[in-house]
Amino acid sequence: MLLWLCIRLPQLAREARAGQPRPAAERSEKDLLVQRAALERLAAWAYQWSSLISYAPSEPLLWLELGASCALFDGHAALLAKIEAELVQLGYSHVCALAPSPTAAALLTRATGARHALTQAQLRAQLEPLPLQLLDLPAPILTALRASGLRRIGEVLELPAAAIARRFEPETLLYLQRLCGKVSDPRPAWCLPPTYRSRCEFGLEVRTSTALLFPLRRLLLEFQGYLRARDCSVQRFTLEFEHYRHPGSRVSIGLSAAGRDAAQFLTLVRERLHSLALPAPVRALRLEALEFTSPTIVQTDLFGNDAQPLQQLQRLLDRLRARLGEDSVQALELAADYRPERGWRFLAPERSLAGGANGAGSSGADSSGAGSHSDAPPRPCWLLLEPVRIEAPTQLLRGPERLESGWWDGEDVGRDYYLARTGEGSQIWVFHDRRAGHWYLQGLWA
Amino acid sequence: MDARAVTLEQLSRLCHDGEWRRGLREAAPSGFAELDASLPGGGWPMGAVCEFMPAAMGIGELSLLAPALSQLAQAGRCIAWIAPPYLPYAPALVQQGLPLNRVLIVQTRGVQESLWAAEQALRCPAFGAVLSWPADITDKNVRRLQLAAEAGGSLGILYRPPEAAQEHSPAALRLRLRPTQNGLTVEIHKCRGGRAGVRLQLPMSRIDAALAVHSFAATRA
Numbered sequence: 001m002l003l004w005l006c007i008r009l010p011q012l013a014r015e016a017r018a019g020q021p022r023p024a025a026e027r028s029e030k031d032l033l034v035q036r037a038a039l040e041r042l043a044a045w046a047y048q049w050s051s052l053i054s055y056a057p058s059e060p061l062l063w064l065e066l067g068a069s070c071a072l073f074d075g076h077a078a079l080l081a082k083i084e085a086e087l088v089q090l091g092y093s094h095v096c097a098l099a100p101s102p103t104a105a106a107l108l109t110r111a112t113g114a115r116h117a118l119t120q121a122q123l124r125a126q127l128e129p130l131p132l133q134l135l136d137l138p139a140p141i142l143t144a145l146r147a148s149g150l151r152r153i154g155e156v157l158e159l160p161a162a163a164i165a166r167r168f169e170p171e172t173l174l175y176l177q178r179l180c181g182k183v184s185d186p187r188p189a190w191c192l193p194p195t196y197r198s199r200c201e202f203g204l205e206v207r208t209s210t211a212l213l214f215p216l217r218r219l220l221l222e223f224q225g226y227l228r229a230r231d232c233s234v235q236r237f238t239l240e241f242e243h244y245r246h247p248g249s250r251v252s253i254g255l256s257a258a259g260r261d262a263a264q265f266l267t268l269v270r271e272r273l274h275s276l277a278l279p280a281p282v283r284a285l286r287l288e289a290l291e292f293t294s295p296t297i298v299q300t301d302l303f304g305n306d307a308q309p310l311q312q313l314q315r316l317l318d319r320l321r322a323r324l325g326e327d328s329v330q331a332l333e334l335a336a337d338y339r340p341e342r343g344w345r346f347l348a349p350e351r352s353l354a355g356g357a358n359g360a361g362s363s364g365a366d367s368s369g370a371g372s373h374s375d376a377p378p379r380p381c382w383l384l385l386e387p388v389r390i391e392a393p394t395q396l397l398r399g400p401e402r403l404e405s406g407w408w409d410g411e412d413v414g415r416d417y418y419l420a421r422t423g424e425g426s427q428i429w430v431f432h433d434r435r436a437g438h439w440y441l442q443g444l445w446a
Numbered sequence: 447m448d449a450r451a452v453t454l455e456q457l458s459r460l461c462h463d464g465e466w467r468r469g470l471r472e473a474a475p476s477g478f479a480e481l482d483a484s485l486p487g488g489g490w491p492m493g494a495v496c497e498f499m500p501a502a503m504g505i506g507e508l509s510l511l512a513p514a515l516s517q518l519a520q521a522g523r524c525i526a527w528i529a530p531p532y533l534p535y536a537p538a539l540v541q542q543g544l545p546l547n548r549v550l551i552v553q554t555r556g557v558q559e560s561l562w563a564a565e566q567a568l569r570c571p572a573f574g575a576v577l578s579w580p581a582d583i584t585d586k587n588v589r590r591l592q593l594a595a596e597a598g599g600s601l602g603i604l605y606r607p608p609e610a611a612q613e614h615s616p617a618a619l620r621l622r623l624r625p626t627q628n629g630l631t632v633e634i635h636k637c638r639g640g641r642a643g644v645r646l647q648l649p650m651s652r653i654d655a656a657l658a659v660h661s662f663a664a665t666r667a
Contacts, residue, residue: 313524313572320552320563330551332536344536352547353524373537381508381542383535425625426504443535444504 003067003076003118005050005083006105008095012038012060015092017203034201035060041198043190045090045225049073049083054102054187061109063102063187076118086225090218099123101185103136103178110134120181127179128154137175141168196226196237196289205244205281209273212241212282217266219287224262230292233258237289239269243280251276253322256350257314258293264315271322310353317349334373338405339413340383340442343373377401380429380443387440393420393430400432419445474574474601477513480646481632485619486639490514494618495592495602499611499635503531505625506650509542510632511603515575516543523574523600526567527551529560531579548574561587568594568602575601589616611635 009015013031016038036057043053043062052065064083066076073079080096087094097108097115104123108115111130117123130153132145144167150156157180164173178185200215216239227234235258240248251272253265320329331352335345373379399418406412415431422428429443473487482488490496490511500507515525525548527534536546552567554560557580564578568591576595580587583604595602604617611622620636629649636642 309522309572312570316566316570316572319566324552324554324559324563328553330553332534332539332546332549332551334536334540334546340535340537344533346551349550352549373540376537378541379535379538380504381512381535381538382504382530382532383538385533422502422504424502424505426502427506427625428504443538444532446504446506446508 001067001119002065002100003070004099004102004105005064005066005080006097006099006102006109007062007064007083007087008097008106008109009039009042009060009062009092010095011093017201032057037199037201041219041222042090042092044192044196044198044229045086045222046083047190047192047229048225049079052187053190055190056106059106061106063105066098080116086221090221091214101178101181102187103175103185104180107134107136107179124154124157124180127157128152130154132156135175135179137172141172144168192226192230196223196287198222198288199284199286201284202282205283207281209276209278212273212285213266213270215285216269217262219285220262220265220269223265223287223289224260227260227292231295232292233260233295234289234292235259236291237265237287240286240288241278241282242284242286243278244283246280248286249276249278254318254326255314256317256321257311258295260295264318268318268322271319274323313353338403339411340379341385341387342411344383380427380445382444382446384442384444387431387442390430390439390441392439393418393422393428395421397421397427403431417442474514474518476510477517478510478648481648484634484640484644484646485637490601491618491638492601493596493599494638495588495595495604495616496619496621497588497604497606497610497615497617498621498623499606499608500623501608501625505623506630507605507623509650510623510630510648511575511577512542512544514601516545518574518601519545519548521574522548524548524550524572526564526573526576528564528567528576528578529554530577557581557583561591564602565591565594567598568600569598571598571600573598573600575603577603577605579605585614585616592616592618 013035016034039055039057039060039062043055046053046062046064050064050066050069052068054063055061066079070076070079073082076098080098084094084096095109095115097105097111099105099108099117100120100123104117104127107130108117108126111126111134114126117126132142132151132153132155135142135153135156145156150159157176161173161177164176174183177183198219200219202215206212206215223237234255236252236254239251239253241251242248251269253268253272255264255268259265317329329349330346331349332344333347333352335343337343397419400416401418403413403415403417414434416434417429417431420428420430427445428441429445430439430441432439472492473485473489474492475489476482476485485491498507498510519525520543525544527549529552534549534551539549540546552563554563560578560580561583564576564580567573567576583606588604591602591604608622611620615636617636618638619634619640622633622635624631624633626647629647632646632648634640634642634644634646637644
């Protein structure tokens, strides 16, 4: 059986601007646009609970067909509580009503008292005592009905259909029949767009990044709803801060593992905001996601410890990168080259961690470049990226280890490596360049 | 641990071994028997911050830690190097038994970022140890890191200049390191739950023994 939830959002236009009031004179078509955009976002958000969504931009009303999803979400009461809780989080004032038909649900949102009717009989009982004015009919018709001595909806519903059809336009009868479920009540089904774009405009310009957090949170929560609805995750999305007379500032947020958790997104965005210098106050906020991936299954263990080490690590990586820069975190791997400065290279941490997630890959065996290192003499823990030219060391402890390599790529080296001790007692790794005859420091035995 | 106590004596032992010592958490064996004997719990204290104050760079300040790091990494926990002063040389790390797929290097642009990154990494239980080299650090910062280490259960290592020994610090363990002819003198400057003032001579077999094995044959590509 169909069960429609209707959400009336009386303050939508004002709240969609992040709560900033607008002079009454300016309330105009622009408000309708803002309202429509907000409803679009809410429809995407609501799709996580229902596959049949519809909205009316003029009122503004949002309908969700819940009959099909009740069982999945532990009954209509639990589902309704969940939806209302998220609406509160989003910061929209709302009135919810449940009824077997969308027309009736919309009417009940205007009523005072009980607003939930699960069956036709319940609906009828709730409609009957309601005043006539709540009917969504043109004013002349309502006046005519009242002139005939009718006061309550119940009295109107008892009128014979033929009598109504004769006196008023056919729409009136259709409306009344839809209201009590006598004829079907189709709604244009809203379709989930294949890419996600949302925009939130502020009434006033926002000057501080703290003031941006509230609209950001809402935008990300709605985005999370969309991702849940499509049952997909996102690995990259773009935020754009629009300015007046300035090109917008774009921030691309990347995740090391695809996710759809608004709280996680918000942490990353906050870290980015921390280091981002916005050139001008912000007028609007835009969120865009073009590519989606299948969701990463979050595995929970028996005791509900859902944060697995690898996931915690990925979240940490994201946080570090968001604040310190995209390539601030690096892993290491061996490279097949005898020249110390080329015997290693940086590696994206994801690729490194993927190799033996249990730490099974141990010394040497975890890289293809290990060949030239496996039989090498001990190496110092610290390497200087550029060898530093030094005076000839006085105290050579071991050596030489001769290294001739690189004649094929123009970086030909001929070096004798020694272990030396400094006056302070540090042990250093130095080489004597046999071509130029100079001494260089290349490492420290820490 | 068996958490039942039948007699009063058992109860008192339980309180002693369990609750009282819980503040110290478990310890990661350092790989040096002498040192382990002087540290409460028998190793580096997990869930705490240790300060290493080497007299100079390149005296064995990393080798002292290497056995513990390699054990932690082999157990699957990551080792974070926050803004190291030089590049950790991959072939040497492998020689010390550290799996490279557990090594993460974080580059920062200043002390504040380094401290922030160290705190974040310490809070994450996926890390076994977090090494950092802050140029300038206050009491308050150390305390923050200490709390983060407690939350994440990992080992925080701060490398500080030798002058830092004059200052007070809330770190659980503070060591002064000095080079000797063929090893390292470790002086326990402060030790929570243990005895300070102990001075140990640790042989750093890292270079000499290993070098003796290898002959320096000319390496030709």
